[in-house]
Amino acid sequence: MRKSDAGWVTDPKTGGLPKVAYGKGIYVYDVHGNRYIDASGGPAVYSLGHGNEEVNAALKSQLDKIAHGYRYTFTSDALEELESLIAAGCGPNYQDMVFVTGGSEAVEGALKIALQYHTAKGEISRRRFISRRRSWHGNTLGALGVSEFLDRRAAFEGALVEASHVSPANTYRPPTGVTPADIATFCANELATEIERLGANKVAAFIFEPVVGAAGGVVPAPPGYARAMREVCTRYGVLMIADEVMCGSGRCGTWRALEYDGVEPDIMPIAKGLGGGYVPLGATVYHKAVADVLFNIDGGPMTGHTFTGHTLACAAGVAVQKIIRREGLLARVRSGGTRLLQHLRTELKDVRQVGDIRGRGYFIGVEFVADPITQEPFPAALGVCGAIVRAAAADGLLCYPSPTNVDGINGDTIILAPPYNTSDEELDEIATRFSTAVKKILPQLMR
Numbered sequence: 001m002r003k004s005d006a007g008w009v010t011d012p013k014t015g016g017l018p019k020v021a022y023g024k025g026i027y028v029y030d031v032h033g034n035r036y037i038d039a040s041g042g043p044a045v046y047s048l049g050h051g052n053e054e055v056n057a058a059l060k061s062q063l064d065k066i067a068h069g070y071r072y073t074f075t076s077d078a079l080e081e082l083e084s085l086i087a088a089g090c091g092p093n094y095q096d097m098v099f100v101t102g103g104s105e106a107v108e109g110a111l112k113i114a115l116q117y118h119t120a121k122g123e124i125s126r127r128r129f130i131s132r133r134r135s136w137h138g139n140t141l142g143a144l145g146v147s148e149f150l151d152r153r154a155a156f157e158g159a160l161v162e163a164s165h166v167s168p169a170n171t172y173r174p175p176t177g178v179t180p181a182d183i184a185t186f187c188a189n190e191l192a193t194e195i196e197r198l199g200a201n202k203v204a205a206f207i208f209e210p211v212v213g214a215a216g217g218v219v220p221a222p223p224g225y226a227r228a229m230r231e232v233c234t235r236y237g238v239l240m241i242a243d244e245v246m247c248g249s250g251r252c253g254t255w256r257a258l259e260y261d262g263v264e265p266d267i268m269p270i271a272k273g274l275g276g277g278y279v280p281l282g283a284t285v286y287h288k289a290v291a292d293v294l295f296n297i298d299g300g301p302m303t304g305h306t307f308t309g310h311t312l313a314c315a316a317g318v319a320v321q322k323i324i325r326r327e328g329l330l331a332r333v334r335s336g337g338t339r340l341l342q343h344l345r346t347e348l349k350d351v352r353q354v355g356d357i358r359g360r361g362y363f364i365g366v367e368f369v370a371d372p373i374t375q376e377p378f379p380a381a382l383g384v385c386g387a388i389v390r391a392a393a394a395d396g397l398l399c400y401p402s403p404t405n406v407d408g409i410n411g412d413t414i415i416l417a418p419p420y421n422t423s424d425e426e427l428d429e430i431a432t433r434f435s436t437a438v439k440k441i442l443p444q445l446m447r
């Protein structure tokens, strides 16, 4: 089998990726017995860590009954229970959803539900999407089209869904000439201007990540931003899609990430932490006002796939979500997240090249810069975040590199996203080991 050179972790024996053997909690073991702390949960997936016995027992029990009841033939206890758990997490306006197998499908579903909604209302001219620069919404053609991740788009340019890209909302890197305090107003005006430029009757939806993940290196929106963008969307009849694939399902310490901002989106794709990685699972959740239109005019949403509502995947989601609720893990994420942030800030306070340490809950980004005064990034060719991630992995700590976050080419951020049930001692070990890798590698690269 051919191997790509995209790996961040190297097996010293083969020179390729290590072969995974098993996992338990925050630990993963390879076939040689090497132990890794999974400090980023892959790409922020493993909300309960690995090998959870209760989740595994629930999966076995479901398999003993049936793996998959096809959605046009059957509903199931697992599917209905997962719908209730998600609705309870999201609030009374979100009772309707389409289950899928991951984040890209969930975003694709969100784009299609937005289009179907406008068609059902007789506004078929609303076909255009607006998203943000430095955003990632997935790898299908629609989701990639609204994303602005230059190197992931390049091979497919010309065949992507057309989208406008407006400014991201990053207090560490505000738009030129804008103060952090003015970002919300600036961005809301920019969105309104773009909608008017295109013609409001042409715009279907604005899609954004409430806390940007891989494309920005964990960027929580500043206070007031989401409200201001919500107000513009409502004013022009444009739907708001909050992509919570990475930041949602509790990762930021509230079930919906946007709950923190006091804002309700019209459509919300979720995935990753929802099923905790036990079985591929995602969902496109949509607001009652959208659901009323879809059900009254068309009888329901016109999106979904063969494995929509897959029974075993729903059973995984139910087991994971029940544990998160029963054990009060969202409160744990809020308090533990503060601890992890503080620990990192203390350990790294004297490292000049650490420009910013930010995040919400168990979703934290550390950004490295060549010059902390000008915030100038390192040249991409230096490969700073890749080198740190590889050094950490060699020392048994897995974290997630987010390069190119500044301008699509340069930028070095590393993401930490541990399981929600990580203990204080484990959090401290993550912070210490991560800081050790940073302090070891940066001086070598600066030479």
Ligand SMILES: Cc1ncc(COP(=O)(O)O)c(C=O)c1O
Residues within 6 Å of the ligand: 043, 102, 103, 104, 105, 107, 136, 137, 138, 139, 209, 213, 214, 243, 244, 245, 246, 247, 271, 272
């Ligand atoms: C915000 C966001 N949306 C969508 C996706 C796509 O999800 P998936 O890789 O599960 O298709 C990702 C994946 O990283 C993501 O971070």
